[in-house]
Amino acid sequence: MDFDTNELSPKQIYKLMTSIIVPRPIAWISTISKDGIYNLAPFSYFAGVSSDPPLLMVSVGSKEKGIKKDTWQNIHETDQFVVNMVTKELLDKMNISSVAFDREINEFEKAGLTPKKADIVKAPLVAESPVNIECEKFQILEIGNMGIIFGKVLKIHVKNEILNEKGYVDTTKLEIVGRLGGANYCIISKENTFEVRRPDL
Numbered sequence: 001m002d003f004d005t006n007e008l009s010p011k012q013i014y015k016l017m018t019s020i021i022v023p024r025p026i027a028w029i030s031t032i033s034k035d036g037i038y039n040l041a042p043f044s045y046f047a048g049v050s051s052d053p054p055l056l057m058v059s060v061g062s063k064e065k066g067i068k069k070d071t072w073q074n075i076h077e078t079d080q081f082v083v084n085m086v087t088k089e090l091l092d093k094m095n096i097s098s099v100a101f102d103r104e105i106n107e108f109e110k111a112g113l114t115p116k117k118a119d120i121v122k123a124p125l126v127a128e129s130p131v132n133i134e135c136e137k138f139q140i141l142e143i144g145n146m147g148i149i150f151g152k153v154l155k156i157h158v159k160n161e162i163l164n165e166k167g168y169v170d171t172t173k174l175e176i177v178g179r180l181g182g183a184n185y186c187i188i189s190k191e192n193t194f195e196v197r198r199p200d201l
């Protein structure tokens with residue numbers, strides 16, 4: 001079957017793309033509004049896009065035409081955010097934080113999570129997450145109804161328990177959650193990861 005995007009609605013395109021571009025990591029983004037209210041929500045249109053300079057990208061939609069989701073609005077206003085990684089144990093709390101709560105609602109309270117002071121940015125870290133990435137806004141591209149947000153990575157916090165003997169992060173210890181299509185997810189674990197060395201010339 002062939003799909004011509006010109007013949008599909010945005011919803012159909014969303015369903016198709018998110019079912020085939022998998023697995024996607026989840027940026028669990030904490031922000032603070034200009035009035036000081038904490039916000040937390042997950043985004044899986046997310047990728048690391050450059051190491052020099054260190055940049056990541058997340059694509060945030062609108063609540064309705066012309067009204068930015070709270071995460072986008074807060075980054076637009078404060079220029080700062082934190083990406084927290086989602087592990088198996090945090091899946092249910094991540095899901096609660098995806099509810100379209102009103103702007104004045106603090107999702108940390110709704111999901112029973114602990115905000116922790118960051119070193120550089122005003123947005124809080126999710127204390128329960130083993131990886132927190134402090135970011136400042138690098139650029140926001142407004143395309144259609146989306147805000148394609150590029151963040152410059154300022155500081156990465158990694159819990160010591162997940163480092164191996166050489167000091168590298170052992171991803172399999174984290175059990176990071178990935179998003180598939182619809183309501184489906186996957187988990188990166190020791191059992192389903194393996195090593196492939198690049199061939200020598």
Ligand SMILES: Cc1cc2nc3c(=O)[nH]c(=O)nc-3n(C[C@H](O)[C@H](O)[C@H](O)COP(=O)(O)O)c2cc1C
Nearest residue numbers: 041042043044045059060061069070071098099100
């Ligand atoms: C796993 C997951 C991934 C999501 N990915 C995105 C995404 O990439 N872009 C987006 O706009 N919304 C995404 N959403 C929906 C937002 O989390 C949801 O609209 C949320 O209410 C936005 O909150 P905010 O208004 O506080 O920013 C996702 C939801 C879930 C559960």
